[in-house]
Amino acid sequence: xxxxxxxxxxxxxxxxxxxxxxxxxxxxxxxxxxxxxxxxxxxxxxxxxxxxxxxxxxxxxxxxxxxxxxxxxxxxxxxxxxxxxxxxxxxxxxxxxxxxxxxxxxxxxxxxxxxxxxxxxxxxxxxxxxxxxxxxxxxxxxxxxxxxxxxxxxxxxxxxxxxxxxxxxxxxxxxxxxxxxxxxxxxxxxxxxxxxxxxxxxxxxxxxxxxxxxxxxxxxxxxxxxxxxxxxxxxxxxxxxxxxxxxxxxxxxxxxxxxxxxxxxxxxxxxxxxxxxxxxxxxxxxxxxxxxxxxxxxxxxxxxxxxxxxxxxxxxxxxxxxxxxxxxxxxxxxxxxxxxxxxxxxxxxxxxxxxxxxxxxxxxxxxxxxxxxxxxxxxxxxxxxxxxxxxxxxxxxxxxxxxxxxxxxxxxxxxxxxxxxxxxxxxxxxxxxxxxxxxxxxxxxxxxxxxxxxxxxxxxxxxxxxxxxxxxxxxxxxxxxxxxxxxxxxxxxxxxxxxxxxxxxxxxxxxxxxxxxxxxxx
Numbered sequence: 001x002x003x004x005x006x007x008x009x010x011x012x013x014x015x016x017x018x019x020x021x022x023x024x025x026x027x028x029x030x031x032x033x034x035x036x037x038x039x040x041x042x043x044x045x046x047x048x049x050x051x052x053x054x055x056x057x058x059x060x061x062x063x064x065x066x067x068x069x070x071x072x073x074x075x076x077x078x079x080x081x082x083x084x085x086x087x088x089x090x091x092x093x094x095x096x097x098x099x100x101x102x103x104x105x106x107x108x109x110x111x112x113x114x115x116x117x118x119x120x121x122x123x124x125x126x127x128x129x130x131x132x133x134x135x136x137x138x139x140x141x142x143x144x145x146x147x148x149x150x151x152x153x154x155x156x157x158x159x160x161x162x163x164x165x166x167x168x169x170x171x172x173x174x175x176x177x178x179x180x181x182x183x184x185x186x187x188x189x190x191x192x193x194x195x196x197x198x199x200x201x202x203x204x205x206x207x208x209x210x211x212x213x214x215x216x217x218x219x220x221x222x223x224x225x226x227x228x229x230x231x232x233x234x235x236x237x238x239x240x241x242x243x244x245x246x247x248x249x250x251x252x253x254x255x256x257x258x259x260x261x262x263x264x265x266x267x268x269x270x271x272x273x274x275x276x277x278x279x280x281x282x283x284x285x286x287x288x289x290x291x292x293x294x295x296x297x298x299x300x301x302x303x304x305x306x307x308x309x310x311x312x313x314x315x316x317x318x319x320x321x322x323x324x325x326x327x328x329x330x331x332x333x334x335x336x337x338x339x340x341x342x343x344x345x346x347x348x349x350x351x352x353x354x355x356x357x358x359x360x361x362x363x364x365x366x367x368x369x370x371x372x373x374x375x376x377x378x379x380x381x382x383x384x385x386x387x388x389x390x391x392x393x394x395x396x397x398x399x400x401x402x403x404x405x406x407x408x409x410x411x412x413x414x415x416x417x418x419x420x421x422x423x424x425x426x427x428x429x430x431x432x433x434x435x436x437x438x439x440x441x442x443x444x445x446x447x448x449x450x451x452x453x454x455x456x457x458x459x460x461x462x463x464x465x466x467x468x469x470x471x472x473x474x475x476x477x478x479x480x481x482x483x484x485x486x487x488x489x490x491x492x493x494x495x496x497x498x499x500x501x502x503x504x505x506x507x508x509x510x511x512x513x514x515x516x517x518x519x520x521x522x
Contacts, residue, residue, distance in 0.1 A: 238262030245274025
């Protein structure tokens with residue numbers, strides 16, 4: 001088991017803990033590629049700690065933070081932990097009313113955001129002042145020098161690695177948000193294991209497009225800081241990510257499937273330039289389609305390293321050398337089991353729910369004991385994912401709650417999506433279930449078409465749209481008859497032009513809740 005205090009010292013005092021690293025680059029900010037050394041980062045953490053103390057932030061209090069990725073945001077998170085506080089990083093794309101709701105519902109002592117990004121940030125959230133919540137400006141943080149001969153040991157002595165320290169929201173910004181609560185000790189265990197798995201050394205560079213409000217983006221950033229590597233924040237758009245690859249030529253890439261898919265659409269030479277040093281191509285945040293992974297390896301000669309984790313469990317598996325269909329082997333600290341509906345372990349190769357045990361699980365959902373009991377009981381986290389284990393490798397069939405039951409037959413959307421995605425007419429696709437009087441449910445496919453002529457017709461008048469739909473419907477039904485079993489074939493279709501992409505979550509995953517809501521409203 002790694003030493004939590006040694007881990008925390010390197011994170012919270014990144015230069016003092018390793019004087020030899022002080023002048024080396026820790027973070028490269030986007031846009032502009034501004035370099036932040038480990039000494040610069042520690043100065044920002046000092047400044048952030050002083051700023052939070054100025055507003056009376058105390059041990060155990062919750063702090064909501066929202067901003068695009070930056071050194072100041074990372075410093076504010078680390079400074080919150082220095083104070084023994086609980087940081088709650090949230091998606092910077094949500095609205096002011098949603099931020100107010102989250103801050104109030106979670107009983108946060110302060111909301112921290114960027115006036116550089118939102119000039120009216122303070123005024124937009126003034127309703128919080130009625131509940132004595134501080135509204136703080138991330139850009140007001142100024143670097144501060146550490147005291148001479150300072151080692152930071154007094155900070156470490158005041159920290160409790162088992163105390164609540166981090167809340168990551170799982171879903172929903174209205175009503176009562178569900179937040180997974182973690183401590184620093186379990187976080188350190190996970191960070192060390194993952195860094196060792198990918199052989200992260202201090203000479204490695206990473207490019208990260210994912211936000212620090214997502215467990216994947218946050219953990220990758222912390223792993224890089226812990227092991228002394230350099231992390232380059234990039235724009236979340238595929239073009240921004242690909243541009244960052246070309247400039248930084250990272251050893252480790254971090255992305256979601258849509259970003260790797262966008263690379264396939266580029267001229268090979270353009271995309272290849274950013275892969276010159278690539279050793280590990282991490283993929284998470286959404287299921288990785290097998291067809292995409294196979295095509296990527298065929299074109300670029302690089303394996304996309306699929307991973308698995310959740311807001312509740314942190315990152316628990318990486319596929320570094322296993323079958324491409326797998327999400328890899330689990331980290332040493334956890335135990336992964338496949339269980340049936342009676343919560344009894346199944347034999348190797350049998351399909352059931354994936355259950356996780358071990359010291360890196362969340363403590364529970366903030367202030368929601370009933371929701372916690374549904375997924376976290378008897379020392380295990382019930383993921384809601386269906387899969388199996390073979391030869392030590394974990395395979396996921398799909399989410400239990402997304403499973404579609406067609407006349408008693410179980411249909412996993414990912415299975416249908418992967419087949420449809422191989423059709424050259426498909427740019428994007430999502431599969432959901434619709435209620436049906438006779439069959440219980442039927443499969444619906446929402447397809448964003450890739451072909452320019454069809455996109456123009458789908459964007460035209462009603463006659464043009466009708467003509468395009470009839471042509472596409474005939475083509476896709478024929479394709480499905482040749483490639484899908486009867487129960488897997490969609491019985492309802494929606495076609496969209498290339499200019500109307502599928503809605504995405506903050507992590508780049510297709511937002512099926514929005515698709516289902518739109519379908520229900522029609």
